[in-house]
Amino acid sequence: MSDEVVGATALIVMLVLMMLRIPIAISMVVPTVLGILYMENWTVLSAAVESIIFNRSFNYTLSTIPLFILMGEMLNVTGISSELYSTFRIWFGKLKGGLGIATIGASTLFSAASGSSLANTGTIGVMSSKEMLKHGYSKALTGGSIVAGGSLGILIPPSTVLIIYGMLTEQSIGKLLLAGIIPGIMLAIAFMLTIYVIVLIKPEMAPIVENRSSWKDKFVSLKNTIWILILFFIVIGGMFVGFFGPTEAAGVGAFFAIIIALVRKKLNWSSFIQTIVRTTRTSGFIYATVLCAFLFNYFLTISKVPMMVSSTLADSNLSPLITFLLIVLLYLFLGAIMDSIAAVVITIPFVMPIVLNMGHDLIWFGIIVVLLVEAALISPPYGMNILILNGVVPELDIWTIYKGALVFLIPILLIIAIIYMFPNLALYIPERMF
């Protein structure tokens, strides 16, 4: 068997193992170990395992992941999320679909502290669903707004998926995180407009909510956003002006999040320990997946499969747009059947050479990948945000949420098209980074 055939067979074995509910990390390393043993020998395998696992674990940049996770978890216990929601409710509650718009607004700001869509959906989902359902909002619109807003968590910095993408493609994590800001804000506005248009067409989906807030109330409510904004400006602003790198930004962010929780008197010993436990657990599975992905990528590289795929596509004379659409379809398909991190780690080795061949920027492509993963997060059958929302709000059944979420795929695909046509929207801020 040629190396390419071994690589292709390994890919099939990996997908079969994944579908058999074997952990993704292990599904990647089984064909890696067997493939290297078949193509090379034990000495090569042990050298690769030792150097890849050691060098990647003893890596300062990788520590960005647990530190940002801790920052998000810590802010979660401060109760800031409910205050954010009430602020946006005061500002937008009077509009058609105002509570849905408030949900998107609160999710957008909470995303600036949490790097995870799942945490975003779970946190905002509990309180906004109560409010929306109490005021007669349809279950589909309620579920759809929450999961769409939750998906912003991986686009607006900090973002775990972007950090992992940066590690795999060896791109600047700082630039990647900053690149998510403009598309994130655009997508949040697009989601809000989508809700507004839905309610214009079907007013029965969201009855008008009485809202007697004065301008004074509105401005007073802005104080609720201060903590998140301060943290965002310290962490992301600090990175932008070059005061610190991504890892320092994450460490300082986590440290300030602990201070905020203490100042607001929301942190007791038990909640502190629980937060650290959750962060350690999440870090455990992310680290396992990332380390195994690096091993898998090494194996694919020596099997020359990514190069083969890339040169086949180049020889096929497909137009760049068609190739791009094929990549979009690949991510939508994979994202619909697997976890977002898994979809990113298994595709990057193939897709990266293709994207580079097409002359695209990998920072720009990172944003496209995250937008596609966002679409996958709210698509059946494996839309993780939907499963999470159903878990925390059981009265919103899965199919109703799917129905409600489907319409939010339109703004995501629209933003992808806009970013494809105007790459500078993603690259504007990173190119101005100090």
Add this chain to the structure above:
Amino acid sequence: MIITKVIDSFTRTIKWIAMVCLLFMVLATAVGVIFRLFSSPIVGNDEIVAIFQVFLIMFSLAFAQAEDRHVKIGIIVDKMPMRIQYVIDVIGYLITSIFSFIVAYIFMKATYYNMTQFAEVTLLLEFPHHLLKFVTALGFLLWGVEAINQIIKLFLRLKQVKQNEKEAS
């Protein structure tokens, strides 16, 4: 069963070590930035964080396994009969433990090599590599042991289910 209790207590212990390392990582980065602010940067601060990270990674792997949190796709298997799910899970845990033991073995050998023939240290703090490699070996060993622990627990659960069915009939 005594063996599962012993493994559980090991995992609980390393979980606490991982948690402390996480806090040290936060502290080291924040203190590093503050010191730099006052123009006296801490030499090797990056290495301190990376060293704590090695401990965090290696000791959180087994903990994530104990809580069954490693990412899986249950889209097909979730719909299968319970017994088939158990069989597939046992296979998954077995493969996990075999892989973990292979990595642990490779790192044990690397530790021995670094200790006896080729001593390596980190660039700035001169922290010995063999200690980090030993922690890596230990982490993967415990991950593998925890995967076996899951198999034992699965069999115990199955035994309990059978017993309940017997009593009910």
